[in-house]
Amino acid sequence: MKMNIISALLYILLAPLAGALMDGVGRKISARMQGRIGPPILQSYYDVRKLLGKQVIAVSPLQSFLLISYLVLMVLTGALFFSGSDILLSIFVLSTAATFLYFSTVITSSPYNTIAASRELIQIMAYEPAVILACVGFYLAAGSFQVDEIASTNTCMLLYTPGFFAAFVFILTIKMRKSPFDVSTSHHAHQELVKGVTTEMGARNLALYSIAEWYENVFLMGMAGLFVINSHWWSIPLTALLVMATFFLEILIDNSNARMKWENMFRLSWEVTLLAAGVNLLILMLIR
Amino acid sequence: MAKVKESPWLLHYDGSSCNGCDIEVLACLTPVYDAERFGIVNTGDPLQADILLITGGINTQNKPVVEQLYAQMPRPKVVVAVGTCACTGGIFKECYNILGGADTTIPVDIYVPGCAARPQSIIDGIIKAVDLFQKRSDEHDALMDKQKRKEG
Numbered sequence: 001m002k003m004n005i006i007s008a009l010l011y012i013l014l015a016p017l018a019g020a021l022m023d024g025v026g027r028k029i030s031a032r033m034q035g036r037i038g039p040p041i042l043q044s045y046y047d048v049r050k051l052l053g054k055q056v057i058a059v060s061p062l063q064s065f066l067l068i069s070y071l072v073l074m075v076l077t078g079a080l081f082f083s084g085s086d087i088l089l090s091i092f093v094l095s096t097a098a099t100f101l102y103f104s105t106v107i108t109s110s111p112y113n114t115i116a117a118s119r120e121l122i123q124i125m126a127y128e129p130a131v132i133l134a135c136v137g138f139y140l141a142a143g144s145f146q147v148d149e150i151a152s153t154n155t156c157m158l159l160y161t162p163g164f165f166a167a168f169v170f171i172l173t174i175k176m177r178k179s180p181f182d183v184s185t186s187h188h189a190h191q192e193l194v195k196g197v198t199t200e201m202g203a204r205n206l207a208l209y210s211i212a213e214w215y216e217n218v219f220l221m222g223m224a225g226l227f228v229i230n231s232h233w234w235s236i237p238l239t240a241l242l243v244m245a246t247f248f249l250e251i252l253i254d255n256s257n258a259r260m261k262w263e264n265m266f267r268l269s270w271e272v273t274l275l276a277a278g279v280n281l282l283i284l285m286l287i288r
Numbered sequence: 289m290a291k292v293k294e295s296p297w298l299l300h301y302d303g304s305s306c307n308g309c310d311i312e313v314l315a316c317l318t319p320v321y322d323a324e325r326f327g328i329v330n331t332g333d334p335l336q337a338d339i340l341l342i343t344g345g346i347n348t349q350n351k352p353v354v355e356q357l358y359a360q361m362p363r364p365k366v367v368v369a370v371g372t373c374a375c376t377g378g379i380f381k382e383c384y385n386i387l388g389g390a391d392t393t394i395p396v397d398i399y400v401p402g403c404a405a406r407p408q409s410i411i412d413g414i415i416k417a418v419d420l421f422q423k424r425s426d427e428h429d430a431l432m433d434k435q436k437r438k439e440g
Contacts, residue, residue, distance in 0.1 A: 027324075031322070031324060031325075034319060035319040036319045036322040036324065036325070037322050037325045038322070038324060038325060039324050039325060039326075039327050040294070040327070043294070043295070043327050046291075046294035046295040046327060047295045047297075047327070047329075049291070049292070049295070050292040050294075050295040050338075053292060053425065053428075053429065054338075054362045054363070054364070055362040055363040055364075055428075056362070057335060057360070057362050194332055194333050195331065195332065195333040195336065198333075198336075199333055199335070200335060201335065201336075202333075202335035202336050202362050203362050206336060
């Protein structure tokens with residue numbers, strides 16, 4: 001119990017640092033892939049520090065409140081996950097957080113934001129089945145929804161759940177807002193939605209959003225790591241290796257694909273989820 | 289005082305230019321010049337931008353657009369006029385619809401001359417703008433502190 005609280009606290013304190021570093025390393029790797037030098041590793045941290053000092057121009061005063069709710073729920077998602085509690089609970093809190101982001105977007109009633117908000121909902125619809133199915137996969141393989149019990153089994157989950165993992169990595173591209181599925185925000189300049197859901201966020205509000213993204217990315221990487229970690233000591237370096245490989249793969253996908261239309265994103269993600277996770281689910285149910 | 293000069297975000301607006309300077313502005317972001325190594329991001333969103341980069345002259349139709357973009361940028365902010373047209377009106381100066389350079393509409397801080405301005409000089413202008421941005425930010429913070437003390 002004590003361990004659980006400590007790891008949740010560690011997540012709350014260290015995830016922003018890890019998330020900022022991850023973001024910086026990601027931008028650096030992207031730049032190197034494009035033959036550029038790229039920004040410093042701490043660039044994301046510099047950006048947020050600057051944003052916190054700028055004049056606040058908010059279209060709606062409610063936007064800050066909704067974004068703070070988004071951040072708090074995102075922290076709660078990861079804290080629940082890393083404290084070893086029910087993984088389904090984490091996922092439901094994550095969905096609630098996403099809803100708050102949606103509301104903080106539509107409340108501004110700007111045309112760019114309105115389109116981006118509806119795309120955000122489509123994104124949620126596209127990735128949600130794979131995330132829920134991953135939890136089902138953990139349950140079928142480990143016999144429990146508790147993260148600490150899944151993490152302390154004798155075998156590597158990935159041996160039983162390769163299909164669920166494939167589907168999860170596929171939708172991770174949507175969740176981490178990387179190209180080709182980055183339809184609701186556009187982190188590359190000059191795209192048709194200006195900045196998507198973040199168009200009307202400036203200064204402190206954008207900083208809140210960025211910090212929430214850091215927490216979210218660390219949580220997502222934790223969830224990817226859950227596929228490997230088990231009670232053996234060798235699983236720890238293996239988990240680190242898998243998380244780094246997954247992160248690198250996402251950057252590679254981001255750099256080698258052009259934006260996709262939302263219809264294609266939706267169809268592809270459901271197809272991959274049904275094929276990979278669905279077949280894996282059937283096999284797991286047969287052998288058990 | 290917070291250090292803000294590591295993270296200058298640009299908003300690029302194309303007035304009535306021939307697009308020569310716009311191509312050079314985009315060239316700054318390519319692997320050869322790689323402006324992102326200074327933390328520069330080309331945002332396209334005035335709410336998130338710190339530096340307004342204007343190319344081309346101001347005409348009667350884009351005057352209100354430029355004014356609105358400038359007003360939408362949160363303080364502190366810096367304006368850079370890139371190319372001869374944005375500095376003075378350039379070759380289009382005598383046209384019936386041209387008002388002149390960017391400074392006929394909004395206060396311009398840095399002038400980058402050239403037709404078209406070379407990427408090297410654009411980056412040089414941005415670096416000068418970044419220093420000014422830091423100075424303005426410090427002044428902004430000091431002003432805010434003073435206001436807070438007055439209220440408190």
